[in-house]
Amino acid sequence: MAAEMPVEQRVLVVEDESAIRDMIAFALKRASLVPMLAEDSRIAQHLIADKLPDLILLDWMLPGTSGLEFARRLRREELTREIPIIMLTARGEEDDRVIGLDAGVDDYIVKPFSTRELIARIRAVLRRTQPHGEGQTISLGGLTLDTLSHRVFAGDKPVQLGPTEYRLLSFFMTHPERVYTRSQLLDNVWGSGVYVEERTVDVHIRRLRKSMEPFGLEDYVQTVRGAGYRFSTTV
Numbered sequence: 001m002a003a004e005m006p007v008e009q010r011v012l013v014v015e016d017e018s019a020i021r022d023m024i025a026f027a028l029k030r031a032s033l034v035p036m037l038a039e040d041s042r043i044a045q046h047l048i049a050d051k052l053p054d055l056i057l058l059d060w061m062l063p064g065t066s067g068l069e070f071a072r073r074l075r076r077e078e079l080t081r082e083i084p085i086i087m088l089t090a091r092g093e094e095d096d097r098v099i100g101l102d103a104g105v106d107d108y109i110v111k112p113f114s115t116r117e118l119i120a121r122i123r124a125v126l127r128r129t130q131p132h133g134e135g136q137t138i139s140l141g142g143l144t145l146d147t148l149s150h151r152v153f154a155g156d157k158p159v160q161l162g163p164t165e166y167r168l169l170s171f172f173m174t175h176p177e178r179v180y181t182r183s184q185l186l187d188n189v190w191g192s193g194v195y196v197e198e199r200t201v202d203v204h205i206r207r208l209r210k211s212m213e214p215f216g217l218e219d220y221v222q223t224v225r226g227a228g229y230r231f232s233t234t235v
């Protein structure tokens with residue numbers, strides 16, 4: 001079931017020049033990729049908090065946080081560590097590439113580039129980082145999570161989740177049987193650069209449990225008194 005659904009691949013474009021951003025957005029749509037557009041890292045961070053992209057196109061020269069610094073930050077955070085990054089740079093110097101590759105950037109495109117080249121590079125990186133070209137699924141107990149389509153199933157029935165509950169569950173399912181404090185969950189699921197009160201975690205835990213209730217799986221999300229929360233299929 002999960003693997004047969006149309007897979008929507010999102011590309012986050014972080015570029016301050018609107019003409020280039022628009023040109024890239026147009027090319028992405030024509031290639032059946034879904035653009036998410038940001039003019040700086042702050043906006044990009046907000047978009048990522050709402051929905052994880054499958055790939056990030058990151059301009060080297062950005063106002064505020066530079067593309068390079070932002071790439072480093074993305075690599076430090078659990079949630080975004082695995083998302084491939086292609087850097088856009090106007091400068092073709094070897095030095096930049098080496099620094100960028102050190103920061104964990106997957107590929108480079110030097111401006112000016114053709115949209116055909118851009119799409120080809122994006123496809124190549126997506127193929128490399130998602131080698132089977134299909135949703136990687138994680139199954140635990142009665143739950144299956146499709147990391148590409150961001151859908152979750154209880155048996156063959158879809159579980160209705162908001163974006164934050166999806167990320168929370170995705171984190172839990174990739175880190176089961178371990179206790180996390182609210183603050184650790186905030187860092188891993190919301191991102192350490194985002195200021196949110198700890199009780200926000202409780203709100204989303206409640207929502208997540210509520211979404212799992214129809215399937216009798218709410219006890220997978222366990223409260224560990226005085227410590228935090230744990231995901232376990234052993235109830």
Ligand code: CA
Pocket residue numbers: 015016017059060061062
């Ligand atoms: Ca720029």
